[in-house]
Amino acid sequence: MSLPIVKISNLDKYFGRLHVLKNISLEVPERQVVCLIGRSGSGKSTLLRCVNFLEDPSHGAVEVDGVRVAAEVKGQERRQLIHDVRLKTGMVFQEFNLFPHMSVLENVIEGPVTVKGMDRNRAVELAELNLDSVGMLFKKDEYPMRLSGGQKQRVAIARALTMEPRVMLFDEPTSALDPELIGEVLSVMKKVANEGMTMIVVTHEMGFAREVADRVIVMSEGELIEDAAPDELFSQPKDPRTRALIDRYRTDEK
């Protein structure tokens, strides 16, 4: 097994008095695709958002590609470390969050040019490569308003990829999409996975988890309750809560 590229140790998160993540430890090796599943409110999105510090963990540490941020580290040092972590992670949101005042191409080069100080021509080259690979190069001069949800999400994936991250984080990337648009986004994600990207995906798409994930983790009430390869997890769930969850999805699919 290769080295862990994401390492979460003893992580706790409180929202006010609510204990939403309970002493979570998790290692994700390079090139692995992990799907996080669970009912809404189980803490899966919060855990994902702790990896790039959109949520601040209350206790514990997160390490991405050798950059370790412990909750105790404060001030300027913390800000620098978080910045380093964010450069190593790309994120795709449920609501796409494309910048509406920028064209598709401008959206994609914004990160490399503003954050990394990349030469504009070089950024455009890289952006066009990634837009092409998600099948959105033909819309590069359009504004996000003119795109369908599936197209927006593919652009958002290209935007994250153009930062050349070590890990991609997906936060329910298909939950805001019309059913007929989910497929195009999942197939782009599958392609990214096949190219060897490390991915953590919060999702309700069991088909995707079964087909693409190397590992599926089930969360319930802020804890990791089961962690197994998809074949095993879907055919022989150990925890009754996992079984209940899978059954629920089966009924939904029918």
Add this chain to the structure above:
Amino acid sequence: MAVTAQQEKAPPSQAEALYQAQLRKERLFRTHVGASWGVLFLILIFLFSGQEIKLGPIQYQTIQLDSEFILKKLGFIAQGLGQTLLISALSIAVAMTLALLAALGRLSTFPPIYAVSTFYVSLIRGTPLYLQIFFFFLALPQLGINLSGVVAGVTALGLNYGAYMSETFRAGLSSVGKGQREAAMALGMTPGQTMKRIVLPQALRFAIPPMGNDFISMTKDSALVSATGFVHELMWRAVKVGRAQFNNLEALIMAAMFYWMLTLILTYFQGKLEARLARGDR
């Protein structure tokens, strides 16, 4: 060949026909509104034409204006346009700067900055603009600070509109969703870069139309600066010549026409700007 000819004369599709009908309807509406404006304007002119109307038993003498006075003093009042525009432009620049600072201060988590911002807005909005103009012109000399009429006027107008416009900016800033900030942060942008590249451009786009309204009402409120007696803008000039020769009616009507013209022109440009901003957005 016959086929091509037929194609050229093919009747428009039903959708196209309906669309054309709708366009015609909209054009017709605009034409009618324009014509009605013309009629209303003619009625207004007629009311001040000095004509006598006799319709059987009804007799009516319309208002007689002193045209000789108008012709003689038109130039003198018109010279105030420059001052009016200068005061408005300077004041709007001051106001926008203050408004942006106050709106950003309102977002601050640092208590003193938040306090300064809310204190300023509260104090200025809690006192009359007229008082503020006199304060800078008449009260400050007692403290040894002598401001010229223009500087006092611009300071008061700028401070006053800055406080009101900060609310406009604040609404603009809060119109930008949390997801936008998160996307920028996830890319690794600093808070400064996020504000400058992502939040402000969207907030300004949102705030420009109401800011246009503020600018238009400021050009009119600049008339209050005439109260200092030392700024020779439109209002001051109208009052001066009107009082001197007891032709207040003519003088004020002339000034009113100038203000109205100004706001019409500004409204036109505001409309253009809004149409441009509406393109490509959301």
